[in-house]
Amino acid sequence: MTAVPDIEFRGVTKRYGAVTAVSGIDLAVPPSAFVALLGPSGCGKTTCLRMIGGFEQPSEGQVFIRGQDMAGTPPYRRPVNMVFQQYALFPHLDVEDNVAYGLRQARPRLSSREIASRAGEALEMVRLAGYGRRKIHELSGGQQQRVALARALVNKPAVLLLDEPLAALDKKLRTDMQIELQNLQREIGITFVLVTHDQEEALSMSDFVCVMNGGRIVQLGQPSEIYDEPADLFVADFVGKTNLLSGTVAGHSGDLVEVALADGTVIAARKRTALQQGEVVSVSLRPESLSLGAQASGPFKGIVRNRIFLGSTAEYAIEVKGIGTLLAKADHLIGHGNLFKPGEPVAIGFASGTPLAFAETKNNGANQRVDKHVEIIS
């Protein structure tokens, strides 16, 4: 290990009465990383963020910020700042006073000239120069979001915490803000920890994604790893769209397993863990890994039921007898007219990659297989 991690969790557990929100988490976030904590609601991601911010205390274990144990350190003495869900801007203060709020708390006191100039810089950074005297309720959602960012960043925190920062924005604005946040993180060079339940947001913005479920870390890795090499069935299903087909292990051939599907088709799949002969498994087929041809040879044949035209691509829901409905994605090459119509029969083949086979254990069992100590080395 070269650098002291910006954030480190060691065996952190958080219980609320009988409910365990976070259970035995180990995590180290290196300096200058953009990390996303991703998971469904109730998976413990927000609790983790709030333990970094100091709003919750771990029931067990320790949280370190830049190598310092934060036990007993109240939020106002921690070198981190948070962008709250729905922003939590002060309604009684104007934009500039909201941004300057943290600077005014500094002891020894900063001169009013320094406060004004730093608040001005922060507003400029989020492209809100000239909005200083506006009231909060006069701003749009996107502008309020920027004020919240400026208010947190003006204090030059070691780590910026973002709690579902884009949830309240409409889709177009959200995409813009994703790019802006990414640029901002590179520009300032501090660690961003983002909490989100939106896998697209996590994959598109962050350097590392930490997928959580049931209070545990299920997988930690770069977005492409999470997408291409999901650790278990939960991750495969939660991150991105996928077709999950159940079948049984029919045989082994080298690193691959042969899986017999419900309709009798046997396909070769990569395995993530050791699988027994005859074991019930789920095979994950990404829609874009499937290829479609009018009469092409492939393992499946089906009938197009729905077509979702997405511009550069089109998605098809294809009914395959004995298997169910498969989702396939095909590029739309302009001028080629290669769109299939509902009702049309198609053959489905594999375009790229090998399907993944997962043992069909329930979520908790799957989670326990994950290594206790997970560390990102960038």
Next chain:
Amino acid sequence: MLLGPATAWLVVFLVLPFIAIAVFSVGERAPEGGYQAAFTLAQYANLPARATAFWNTMVLAPVGALACLLVAYPVAYYLALRAPQRWRLILLALVVIPFWTSLLMRTYAWMYILGGRGIPALLAFVGIEDVRLINTPGAVLLGIVYGYLPLMILPIYVSLERLDRRLLEASADLGATPLSTFLGVTLKLSLPGVMTGFSLVMILLLGEYLIPTLLGGGKVFFIGNALVDLFLQSRNWPFGSAIAITLVLVSVVVLIAANRISTRVSGARRVDLI
């Protein structure tokens, strides 16, 4: 159309009496008492005759309201932000329940508690002799705080209840100690409630005379005493009306000032007092 009944109610019970009082105030006292039509400002010119009562009221009302506020704020704060959720309603009910009995009865009870056979007797029992509680300014203040506390607690409670807790977290996150968070966020955002409670209690205190009479020994006169005296004893209705009109004007000024202050400090929120 829906405003019809409300408007009628206001006209009958507020506007008409007010006009009557205004008309009385420019009239003359009939020789045998009551009102006699005239147009003169003599009653208003005579106001300085009751300057002491005015002065005492102008001291009693804000001081009483302030004392009430100082006791009520911590209670409201505890109820809204600290009390366990399941206790909150019960505690709130306990604040309001005394209000269901007449203020007169409760003030008589205090007379007994503070009087010779009450607390002073208990103190004498443990060797502390000659403590005088009743008929002191302290007793009056105590009675006022006791009597008007719910009116102060409830609006403050409501404004603290509505306070977004994440603002407190945001403040702490930005480096504010609990004290600066209280002064910079909690107090400022609860100011509409504080101002509502303060002006409500203060306006009621402008007409208060019962508590000072019973617990203060009736040695100090207030406008309330003056009004009772003028309308019921000496039957000088025009002069009493002039005093009443002046009192209403003072109340309006207090209301406007309170509204201005809380609007300025806590942002664009309006404060609706009634």
